[in-house]
Amino acid sequence: MRRTWLISLVAVVVGVILCFLIWPLAFTVVSVEKVQQEIKSEAFDPVVYVDKIWDSKIVPTINEKAVDLSLILGEMKLDSNGFAKKEDLSTIAQKYGLITVGEAHVYMVKGMGQVVNVDTQSTTGIMEIQLDGYTGPVKVLIYIGPRIPSDETSVRDAVGFINFGDFREQTEYGKVGAEINKRIIAQVLAPLNIGQLQGKNISFFGAMTIRTFNLINIDLKRVTIVPIKIEVKE
Numbered sequence: 051m052r053r054t055w056l057i058s059l060v061a062v063v064v065g066v067i068l069c070f071l072i073w074p075l076a077f078t079v080v081s082v083e084k085v086q087q088e089i090k091s092e093a094f095d096p097v098v099y100v101d102k103i104w105d106s107k108i109v110p111t112i113n114e115k116a117v118d119l120s121l122i123l124g125e126m127k128l129d130s131n132g133f134a135k136k137e138d139l140s141t142i143a144q145k146y147g148l149i150t151v152g153e154a155h156v157y158m159v160k161g162m163g164q165v166v167n168v169d170t171q172s173t174t175g176i177m178e179i180q181l182d183g184y185t186g187p188v189k190v191l192i193y194i195g196p197r198i199p200s201d202e203t204s205v206r207d208a209v210g211f212i213n214f215g216d217f218r219e220q221t222e223y224g225k226v227g228a229e230i231n232k233r234i235i236a237q238v239l240a241p242l243n244i245g246q247l248q249g250k251n252i253s254f255f256g257a258m259t260i261r262t263f264n265l266i267n268i269d270l271k272r273v274t275i276v277p278i279k280i281e282v283k284e
Contacts, residue, residue: 094218096225104233111209112278116160116255117146119190120183128187132271136262148210155260156208159275162253163190170244173197176274177247189272192254192280194247195239203227204276205234208257238277251283
């Protein structure tokens with residue numbers, strides 16, 4: 051009996067010693083600083099992302115593939131209240147632009163016209179132009195800053211190569227849209243002499259969105275362009 055007890059005791063002691071020896075090998079101790087560095091290295095940086103594609107892809111794509119806005123608007127048939135049927139607009143979007151997964155119609159556009167009104171009462175300032183080659187009822191507006199609405203993602207969506215599936219989460223996708231808008235504000239809108247725009251002839255390149263989700267008839271009294279290039283004619 052005593053011999054059995056001794057054997058059991060020895061077995062327990064050996065087990066404890068083995069656990070003590072193996073324990074450090076079962077876990078990897080990582081410093082807090084190292085964890086923070088790894089998290090930082092994996093963090094998505096929208097500035098770096100947009101830096102890589104702004105001059106090399108976004109601007110050239112819009113410059114090369116933009117469609118005359120007068121052509122697009124000329125095919126949109128509005129009723130007396132300024133509404134168009136979604137099914138008719140979808141046909142036009144498939145022809146000249148893209149339809150997003152959220153059913154927004156997005157276009158890369160270009161045009162020329164005369165500035166007939168400048169509105170800076172809001173921080174999302176806009177100018178209205180009389181578009182060359184278009185005499186229809188749709189008002190054409192262009193953002194002039196100093197701010198672009200936070201939900202405005204026309205440029206990101208219209209170019210066609212920035213896709214939601216390329217990102218780990220919705221937040222990253224949203225940050226790209228916001229960073230593109232910051233780039234537009236800094237490089238396109240900030241240099242504008244807002245006080246001298248009224249009555250000027252301009253040319254522009256940019257993108258626009260027509261939202262159609264869960265709608266049958268679409269309000270088309272106005273469209274608003276996010277510009278990536280504005281030239282004021284002297």
